Amino acid sequence: MIILAATPIGNLGDASRRLIEVLESATVIAAEDTRTTQRLLQHLGVVNRPRLIALHDHNEKERAGEIVERARTEDVLVLSDAGMPTVSDPGYGLVAAAAAAGVTVTAIPGPSAVITALAVSGLPTDRFTFEGFVARKSGERLTAFRDLAAERRTMVFFDSAARVAATLADMATVFGADRRAAVCRELTKMYEEVARGTLAELVEWAAAGVRGELVIVVEGAAVRVFSFPDAVTQVLELVRSGTRLKDAASEVSAHTGHSSRELYQAALAVKG
Secondary structure (H helix, E strand, O other): OEEEEOEOOOOHHHOOHHHHHHHHHOOEEEEOOHHHHHHHHHHOOOOOOOEEEEOOOOOHHHHHHHHHHHOOOOOEEEEOOOEOOOOOOOOHHHHHHHHHHOOOEEEEOOOOHHHHHHHHOOOOOOOEEEEEEOOOOHHHHHHHHHHOOOOOOEEEEEEOOOOHHHHHHHHHHHHOOOOEEEEEEOOOOOOOEEEEEEHHHHHHHHHOOOOOOEEEEEOOOOOOOOOHHHHHHHHHHHHHOOOOHHHHHHHHHHHHOOOHHHHHHHHHHHHO
16 A cells, blocks of 8 residues: 655654654655655664655656555555645655555654644634645735635645745735734744734734744635625626626625625626
């Protein structure tokens, strides 16, 4: 089978006993970075030296088939550098190939930067969405954030320290300066820090420079109350800008809560 195993995101003490046991018995490990895996084995006191296969973003497509076939006859342990494989890390393509080939896939759960940041953010945790790494370019970030402007669930993003100030500024532009957020830095490590506040306040906080690995957690959009006539007006405005009536009704329905069918019929009546 293929075994996806979560590794510490910072503090090596978070390595589970089950992870250590499987590392001690593994014969093959597919690793995002074989050097990182070798250091992990050393730091955890694991004397076993399994065969290491590099499995990263640049070769996963080519190596997935080979690893899946190997997993028919022996267990293959899959590790990313930190956290759970497949979550903004290599592994998804391998799991998809294994599932298609009928090869068993299981997981050894453990540390997760997404869940840890969400838990300590102080923002609602009942419903959330993970958006992965933010785009490098401001224009692409702004476009992505506009698509999320009406998202009501708490949103979790990965970002780099070099871009976080610009990212927060773009978030404030789209989501609003008063939207609450948290920047979680160096989670589980010695210099762990959670900066909480409005996006405007966090822009100021980041201006002095930020170091380390980051997770940004942003509060979802507040529920806005739109009257049915106002919602119909929005549909008609979208239609005038070139959007198909059916698509416009669906889009407005998504952020107003009014029935897409009723909006469609009312807008059609107005147009008629």
